[in-house]
Amino acid sequence: MRVLITGMGGELGTRITNLLEADERITAIRGIDGYPPRRRITRVDFHRVDPDDRRRTSHLIREFDPEAIVHFGVYEPHAHFGGTAARMGTLASAVSTLGAARACPSLRRIVVRSGIEVYGRRRGATLRPDESAPVEPTNVWGQSLAKVEQLAVEAVAGTDVELSLLRYAPIVGPSFPSPAGRYLRLPIVAVSPLAELPFSLIHQEDAAAAAVAAVHAPVTGPLNVVGSGAVTASQAVRRGGRVPWPVFGPGWRVAAAAAEVLGAPLPPHVRDLLVRGAGGDGARAVAELGVEPRSTSEVVDQLYRWAETTDVATPTAAVTR
Numbered sequence: 001m002r003v004l005i006t007g008m009g010g011e012l013g014t015r016i017t018n019l020l021e022a023d024e025r026i027t028a029i030r031g032i033d034g035y036p037p038r039r040r041i042t043r044v045d046f047h048r049v050d051p052d053d054r055r056r057t058s059h060l061i062r063e064f065d066p067e068a069i070v071h072f073g074v075y076e077p078h079a080h081f082g083g084t085a086a087r088m089g090t091l092a093s094a095v096s097t098l099g100a101a102r103a104c105p106s107l108r109r110i111v112v113r114s115g116i117e118v119y120g121r122r123r124g125a126t127l128r129p130d131e132s133a134p135v136e137p138t139n140v141w142g143q144s145l146a147k148v149e150q151l152a153v154e155a156v157a158g159t160d161v162e163l164s165l166l167r168y169a170p171i172v173g174p175s176f177p178s179p180a181g182r183y184l185r186l187p188i189v190a191v192s193p194l195a196e197l198p199f200s201l202i203h204q205e206d207a208a209a210a211a212v213a214a215v216h217a218p219v220t221g222p223l224n225v226v227g228s229g230a231v232t233a234s235q236a237v238r239r240g241g242r243v244p245w246p247v248f249g250p251g252w253r254v255a256a257a258a259a260e261v262l263g264a265p266l267p268p269h270v271r272d273l274l275v276r277g278a279g280g281d282g283a284r285a286v287a288e289l290g291v292e293p294r295s296t297s298e299v300v301d302q303l304y305r306w307a308e309t310t311d312v313a314t315p316t317a318a319v320t321r
Contacts, residue, residue, distance in 0.1 A: 002028040004066035006073035006097050008046060009033035011176050013072045015208040017041055030064045032057060051089045057096035068109040068215050071097050074148060077141055078265040079177040087144050094148045098155040109162045111214040112152045116167050116224060117142035117269055121276035130281040131222040141269035164214040169226035170273060172299055173204025180273055181303055182264035184236055190247040190255035191233045197277025198230035206293035213289040224280035227296040233274040240304035
């Protein structure tokens with residue numbers, strides 16, 4: 001199988017690539033992203049392409065004629081880029097990639113990164129929606145994901161191409177650029193004790209394993225990929241030995257400003273997670289993909305076990321100029 005991966009330069013895209021490289025069923029891999037991979041790759045034809053360069057992206061995809069496309073050129077706000085850059089990059093990547101997909105005669109499957117944010121958190125919404133729940137995003141990140149899903153559905157309309165939409169819970173893990181993970185690791189974390197609902201998470205390794213399984217699994221449609229169980233923001237903070245800071249109403253503006261100064265911006269979708277909660281029924285994904293993610297509590301515990309960065313002095317004699 002020939003597989004094309006967008007977003008290969010990200011931590012998740014690179015990990016997916018490593019797993020596919022170890023899979024003997026994969027005969028060729030081409031990667032596209034605006035940034036080079038974060039880990040060593042061994043048998044990948046990687047091309048550094050800006051998401052806005054639609055002509056070159058389309059040429060590389062049509063020339064390769066993949067049998068499967070893993071579209072992970074989806075950028076969470078304040079993970080690597082600010083909100084506007086992330087939104088525009090996500091849209092440009094989806095338009096270029098999914099538009100070119102229709103011109104690939106060998107294409108049989110598309111796997112797309114999405115998220116449970118597409119369900120939104122309107123008043124009265126269920127805490128654990130299954131895949132039949134309506135798509136009603138309530139923040140910009142959810143709207144971006146819903147647009148990517150729409151473009152993917154349009155790309156396969158009238159074809160035999162199978163489409164899997166992986167609706168991930170917020171992804172957290174070692175070295176993963178997660179705005180939720182950064183925020184929860186602050187020494188003092190703003191919480192809303194009078195109005196906080198539980199949320200679920202997914203570990204980055206489980207997210208990567210689910211993507212690789214979806215390349216081979218004969219499953220179509222949306223799949224909720226979430227860790228079992230849930231925690232509230234206050235519970236997560238206490239598990240990590242951090243100090244919860246009760247915040248009400250306008251106090252969130254102060255909390256967001258303070259968090260940004262400390263290097264952990266609090267975008268609207270992360271605040272929604274902490275206050276309104278977010279979850280999903282992941283039973284179908286477990287059954288169809290055969291990947292059982294670790295629990296949300298385990299993900300939280302690993303979040304707080306990550307080693308702090310330590311500066312190591314370089315011996316003077318070893319320094320060359």
